[in-house]
Every structure is written in C-alpha cells, then in structure tokens.
Amino acid sequence: MSVHKTITVNLGQRSYPIVIGRELLDGGFDLTSFVKGRDCLIVSNETVAPLYCKRLAPNLAGKTITSIELPDGEEHKTVATMQTILDRLVATGANRDTTVIALGGGVVGDIAGFAAACYMRGVAFIQIPTTLLAQVDSSVGGKTGVNHARGKNLIGAFHQPRAVVIDTDTLATLPDRELRAGLAEVIKHGAICELGFFEWIEQNIDALLAKDPAALAHAIQRSCEVKAGVVAEDEREAGRRAILNFGHTFGHAIEHSQGYGVWLHGEAVAAGMVMAAELSGIAASDVQRLCKLLQRTGLPTEPPTIAAEDWMRAMGLDKKVRQKQLRFVLLRSLGDAYFTAAYDEKRLGQIIGRKI
Amino acid sequence: MSVHKTITVNLGQRSYPIVIGRELLDGGFDLTSFVKGRDCLIVSNETVAPLYCKRLAPNLAGKTITSIELPDGEEHKTVATMQTILDRLVATGANRDTTVIALGGGVVGDIAGFAAACYMRGVAFIQIPTTLLAQVDSSVGGKTGVNHARGKNLIGAFHQPRAVVIDTDTLATLPDRELRAGLAEVIKHGAICELGFFEWIEQNIDALLAKDPAALAHAIQRSCEVKAGVVAEDEREAGRRAILNFGHTFGHAIEHSQGYGVWLHGEAVAAGMVMAAELSGIAASDVQRLCKLLQRTGLPTEPPTIAAEDWMRAMGLDKKVRQKQLRFVLLRSLGDAYFTAAYDEKRLGQIIGRKI
Numbered sequence: 058m059s060v061h062k063t064i065t066v067n068l069g070q071r072s073y074p075i076v077i078g079r080e081l082l083d084g085g086f087d088l089t090s091f092v093k094g095r096d097c098l099i100v101s102n103e104t105v106a107p108l109y110c111k112r113l114a115p116n117l118a119g120k121t122i123t124s125i126e127l128p129d130g131e132e133h134k135t136v137a138t139m140q141t142i143l144d145r146l147v148a149t150g151a152n153r154d155t156t157v158i159a160l161g162g163g164v165v166g167d168i169a170g171f172a173a174a175c176y177m178r179g180v181a182f183i184q185i186p187t188t189l190l191a192q193v194d195s196s197v198g199g200k201t202g203v204n205h206a207r208g209k210n211l212i213g214a215f216h217q218p219r220a221v222v223i224d225t226d227t228l229a230t231l232p233d234r235e236l237r238a239g240l241a242e243v244i245k246h247g248a249i250c251e252l253g254f255f256e257w258i259e260q261n262i263d264a265l266l267a268k269d270p271a272a273l274a275h276a277i278q279r280s281c282e283v284k285a286g287v288v289a290e291d292e293r294e295a296g297r298r299a300i301l302n303f304g305h306t307f308g309h310a311i312e313h314s315q316g317y318g319v320w321l322h323g324e325a326v327a328a329g330m331v332m333a334a335e336l337s338g339i340a341a342s343d344v345q346r347l348c349k350l351l352q353r354t355g356l357p358t359e360p361p362t363i364a365a366e367d368w369m370r371a372m373g374l375d376k377k378v379r380q381k382q383l384r385f386v387l388l389r390s391l392g393d394a395y396f397t398a399a400y401d402e403k404r405l406g407q408i409i410g411r412k413i
Numbered sequence: 414m415s416v417h418k419t420i421t422v423n424l425g426q427r428s429y430p431i432v433i434g435r436e437l438l439d440g441g442f443d444l445t446s447f448v449k450g451r452d453c454l455i456v457s458n459e460t461v462a463p464l465y466c467k468r469l470a471p472n473l474a475g476k477t478i479t480s481i482e483l484p485d486g487e488e489h490k491t492v493a494t495m496q497t498i499l500d501r502l503v504a505t506g507a508n509r510d511t512t513v514i515a516l517g518g519g520v521v522g523d524i525a526g527f528a529a530a531c532y533m534r535g536v537a538f539i540q541i542p543t544t545l546l547a548q549v550d551s552s553v554g555g556k557t558g559v560n561h562a563r564g565k566n567l568i569g570a571f572h573q574p575r576a577v578v579i580d581t582d583t584l585a586t587l588p589d590r591e592l593r594a595g596l597a598e599v600i601k602h603g604a605i606c607e608l609g610f611f612e613w614i615e616q617n618i619d620a621l622l623a624k625d626p627a628a629l630a631h632a633i634q635r636s637c638e639v640k641a642g643v644v645a646e647d648e649r650e651a652g653r654r655a656i657l658n659f660g661h662t663f664g665h666a667i668e669h670s671q672g673y674g675v676w677l678h679g680e681a682v683a684a685g686m687v688m689a690a691e692l693s694g695i696a697a698s699d700v701q702r703l704c705k706l707l708q709r710t711g712l713p714t715e716p717p718t719i720a721a722e723d724w725m726r727a728m729g730l731d732k733k734v735r736q737k738q739l740r741f742v743l744l745r746s747l748g749d750a751y752f753t754a755a756y757d758e759k760r761l762g763q764i765i766g767r768k769i
Contacts (some may be wrong), residue, residue: 147563178569213534
C-alpha cells in the first residue's frame with residue numbers, strides 16, 4: 058500500500074475524506090468502500106482517459122465499470138455535455154446505487170458532479186482530480202455545475218462527493234501553464250486566511266514550480282485543509298464560504314470577457330486577486346507582496362483591456378451579487394479576508410477604468 | 414383576509430407551511446414573507462397564466478415580478494424547457510435572492526422547482542399548485558425534475574419550497590378528467606397508511622366528484638398531512654418515503670409505454686395500484702374494494718395491452734430498482750403499505766402477462 062494522508066471534510070452525515078498521496082492509482086488506494094452498489098461510471102476526458110482510465114481498474118476490484126470520455130476544455134462545460142453523461146447512465150440502466158467517478162480536472166469534476174447530482178435526484182460521486190487546480194480547489198466542497206452562455210457556473214448543484222482521492226503523481230504530466238494556474242488558488246488560500254501558509258509558499262515557490270513532490274504534497278494538503286475548514290463552517294455559502302471567491306468577481310469577468318479558455322481560470326483569478334487587494338485599501342506593501350509572489354509563479358497581475366461598462370455588466374451577473382448590490386471579498390490584511398458590500402466605489406471605478 | 418388552514422412540513426431548517434383555503438389568490442394570502450429578495454419570476458403555462466398570473470400581483474405587493482409561460486403538457490417536461498426558465502433568469506439578471514414561483518399543475522411545479530434548484534445552485538421557490546394532482550401530491554415534498562426520453566423524472570433534484578399555497582377555488586376550472594386523475598393520488602394516500610381516510614373517501618366520493626368545496630378541502634388537507642408525515646420521516650427517500658410510490662412502478666411503465674400524456678399520471682397510477690394490490694397477495698375483497706372506489710371515481714383499473722418484456726424493460730428503468738433487483742410498494746392490508754424486494758415473481762409474471 059502507498060503512504061497517504063487523509064483530511065476529513067466535516068459535514069455531518071455528508072462528511073468525507075480527502076486522501077492525498079503518491080501511487081494511489083494502479084490499486085494503491087481501494088475505492089470499493091466508497092462505491093455504493095456494484096456499478097461505476099468513470100467520467101473522464103479525451104486527454105486524461107488514455108493516461109489513467111484503465112489504471113483505475115485495480116482500485117475498483119469486483120465492480121462493474123463503464124466509462125465515458127468528454128471533449129476537453131472549458132467551452133464544453135455545458136448542459137449539453139452533462140446530458141451526454143445522463144444519456145449514458147440511462148443507456149446502461151444505471152440505478153440509484155450507481156456511483157459516478159470523476160477522473161480529470163475541474164471541468165470534468167464539475168460536469169460529472171452535476172450529472173451525479175441530477176441523475177435520479179442524486180447518486181454517489183467520487184472525485185479523482187488530476188490537475189493541481191482541481192486538487193486544491195474544485196474537487197473539494199461539493200460545488201458542481203456548468204456554464205451558461207452568459208455566465209460561469211450559473212447552473213449547478215451542491216453535491217458532496219463520498220471521497221476525494223488525490224494522486225500527486227498525476228501532476229508529472231501536467232503542463233507548466235496549468236501548474237502555475239493551479240498555484241494561483243494555492244496562493245489564494247494563504248492570502249485569505251493563513252498568512253503562515255502564504256509565507257511558506259514564498260519560501261517554497263521554486264520547489265513547487267520544479268514539481269518537487271514533497272512541496273506539492275504539502276501545498277495540496279494545506280490548501281485542502283483551509284478549504285475544508287471554510288466549507289465545514291458554511292457548506293452552502295450563506296456567508297463565510299464566500300471568502301474562497303477572493304479574486305473571483307474580477308476573475309470571472311476576465312474569463313467571460315475574453316471567452317472561456319483564453320485565460321485559464323487560475324490566471325484570471327491571479328489578476329483578479331491583485332485588483333481585489335487594491336480595492337481593499339490595504340497597505341501598498343501587502344499588495345506588492347501578493348503581486349511579487351504571483352509574478353514569481355509566472356502568473357498575470359494585470360487584467361486585459363476591458364471597458365469599464367463591460368466590467369460592470371460582467372460583474373452584475375456574478376453569483377455574489379445580492380439585491381443587485383455588488384459585493385466583494387476584500388482583505389483586512391494579507392491572510393485575513395472578509396465578504397462585504399461596503400467597498401470604495403470611487404476606488405472600484407479607478408481600478409476597472411484604469412486601462413481605458 | 415380569507416380563512417385558511419396551515420399544515421407544516423417538518424424538515425428542520427427546511428420546514429415550510431402548506432396553506433390551504435379559498436380565495437387565497439387576489440391578495441387573500443400575503444406571499445411577500447416567503448420571497449427572499451425583491452425579484453420574483455412566476456413560472457406558469459399557456460393555459461394557467463391567463464387565468465391566474467396577473468391575479469397574483471396583490472399577493473406580492475412591493476415585489477418586482479416577471480413571468481414566463483411554458484407550453485402546456487407532460488411532453489414539454491424536458492431539460493430543454495427547463496433551460497428556457499434558466500435563460501429567462503439570466504436575461505433578467507436574477508441573483509441568489511430571486512424567488513421562483515410555480516403557478517400551475519405538476520408539470521409546471523416540477524420543471525420550475527428543478528430550475529430553482531439549479532440556478533446558481535439553488536434559489537428560493539414557492540409552489541402555487543392549481544390542479545388537484547399537484548395540490549395533493551407533487552407540490553409537497555421537494556421532488557423536482559424533468560423526464561428523459563427513456564424514463565420519467567430521471568433527471569432532477571430534491572429542492573424544498575419555502576411555502577405551498579393551495580387555493581381550492583382554482584379547481585373550479587379544472588377539467589373533470591384531471592379532477593379524477595388527482596383523486597387517484599388522494600385514494601393512494603388512504604390506501605398506503607390511513608384506512609380511516611380511505612373510508613372517508615368512500616363515503617364522500619360523490620361530493621368530491623361534484624367539486625363540493627368542503628369535501629375537496631378536507632381531501633386535500635388529509636392528503637397533504639399524510640404526505641408531509643411520510644416526507645418528514647425520510648426526506649430523500651432512503652426507505653419509508655418510497656411507499657408514496659404505491660402503484661407507480663406499474664404506473665410509470667404504463668405512461669412510458671403509451672407515450673407521455675396519453676394516459677394521465679393519475680389514471681396510470683390507478684391501474685398500477687390495482688396491479689400492486691394484486692401482487693401484494695392481500696385478501697381479494699380488499700383488492701375489490703380498491704377497484705370499486707377507483708371505478709366509482711371514473712378511473713381505469715386495468716392496464717392497456719403491454720407485452721411482458723416491455724413491462725420488464727420499462728420497470729427496469731424505474732428509480733426504485735436497486736442492484737438491478739426490482740422492488741415494489743406492496744400492501745400488508747388496505748391502509749398499510751411497505752417497500753420490498755421480496756415479492757412473488759410468479760404472481761408478477763401472471764399480472765404483467767395476463768393481457769398477452
């Protein structure tokens with residue numbers, strides 16, 4: 058058996074483990090106890106499936122496995138793609154005891170999780186994230202969904218997985234650009250509530266970029282701990298959980314304005330975090346410190362050129378809007394975020410207008 | 414103010430009232446306390462909207478109301494129709510504080526509820542059912558969803574409303590055939606766990622068919638009480654709640670085989686209940702008693718001609734199948750149902766084969 062660590066997401070009856078380690082695929086971690094019945098549907102994509110899909114079989118000894126490959130890319134994160142999963146479930150006679158296993162990055166996990174949430178009003182679901190972004194962020198917390206032509210993740214469900222299994226060896230094949238984009242969310246977790254972790258990232262960014270396994274494992278573990286803690290406090294984002302969206306109001310607007318997939322999510326969040334830090338009115342040295350770490354990570358710290366009215370329109374569709382009053386996740390200081398409607402409107406105008 | 418009765422569905426934080434009375438529309442019952450924010454989207458259909466949509470305005474004083482009309486009919490209970498609601502929500506800039514109000518029969522409630530469950534991962538939802546079937550069954554309990562080409566309600570979510578408002582005056586315009594179909598579910602509630610209520614229906618069936626307001630109000634109230642009690646015990650149908658599906662395994666197969674909408678749901682359930690009663694092996698006099706009441710109600714007690722293999726295939730897709738082992742809701746006696754995989758296979762063969 059492989060060596061691994063387990064973090065628990067504490068959600069009462071819906072609690073589940075996040076298992077982190079090397080060599081967990083190829084039978085290194087027995088998944089059968091998380092499979093409710095006999096049948097599994099592995100949902101992957103055309104890039105990930107050839108690498109890992111067949112290797113999962115030893116983890117599922119005695120189970121009946123079918124699989125489906127989705128097209129790769131955020132532009133396929135649609136209701137139509139989700140329906141192909143539902144059609145497959147129906148075609149295989151899947152019942153309420155069927156388990157859906159998401160094997161891939163955040164797009165695969167979000168679509169597969171939403172299909173699992175909707176099929177027969179909810180079947181069991183396991184996340185096996187294979188990108189850093191999915192491992193540190195999207196696979197944990199139960200948010201599933203797809204994009205609408207006019208906004209990201211506008212359609213979805215809260216549907217917690219029964220387990221998240223993170224094999225850090227899968228990062229060996231991850232393209233550098235995606236590694237950097239994933240590190241944006243790792244940095245976010247430090248910036249919003251763990252200054253000590255932020256400092257650790259500053260000290261270890263070179264090792265992380267060099268894919269040092271021990272450094273990556275620690276970054277993933279600490280990120281999952283931060284996220285699991287926030288989610289356990291506020292599963293359905295009535296309040297506190299919103300801090301996980303630091304940088305995302307601006308980030309989603311960037312992604313939306315450029316067309317999904319042109320900027321990677323993590324890249325948009327990186328630039329968005331700098332904008333949110335500026336809007337926060339914290340010490341310029343703290344904004345600079347965030348900028349510097351993002352730059353060392355190879356991430357953008359400036360948004361693309363977007364007209365001010367396009368910023369406002371794109372942000373008006375953001376899920377964090379209540380009563381058509383914009384809200385933002387701001388920083389009291391580096392390592393201490395909060396969610397608020399009380400922001401400096403003049404400063405917002407300067408920030409989104411500065412490129413015009 | 415109108416006179417009305419209130420039943421509470423006890424689901425902890427998700428508890429909600431079912432309000433039953435006359436003259437509740439036209440301002441007779443203030444809905445504003447159930448509207449989370451300022452904006453409401455009323456979802457109705459082309460038949461119901463002209464009758465009631467504008468009349469709702471006084472119930473929503475001070476709120477911003479938009480509305481959408483769906484095409485009428487079970488054949489439109491699809492993901493595509495649900496998407497038209499999501500598109501409207503996006504187009505109006507709806508946010509997490511928007512409230513979706515379903516005004517219509519079971520199809521409208523199921524689709525609108527599923528859209529409310531999925532939009533931004535769940536917004537508030539109010540049910541205003543205008544058919545007897547929706548008032549006694551589908552509007553209570555939080556089951557929402559749409560049909561798949563290969564099976565009924567295969568795609569959906571559990572999403573509890575914040576309130577169910579039943580104005581019995583809406584039944585004045587209900588066609589007789591739909592009234593009878595709704596009474597099938599009323600009779601079901603007696604048959605599964607309230608012999609005394611079953612007896613009351615036997616004594617009052619003529620008044621119910623004549624749309625006597627007091628009789629209808631009592632039937633609706635007792636039906637909602639039975640359903641609310643079962644749902645409170647087992648919200649997500651892990652066990653006990655399945656008894657509400659008495660007659661539905663056969664009934665869904667009838668609907669599916671004939672094409673949705675040819676048999677009304679209640680008609681299919683009526684014939685399905687007789688088949689399930691026969692499968693139960695209870696006293697022939699009890700089966701006869703059920704048959705007689707359904708016949709007095711003007712409901713079918715025999716299924717259409719369906720080949721045995723088509724029965725099995727249709728039932729194999731039923732959500733109540735676990736481990737590909739068929740389960741049925743059977744009766745120990747009239748007024749006492751249970752959910753089981755232990756049924757008489759030979760008798761099942763006789764029941765589904767008898768028409769070949």
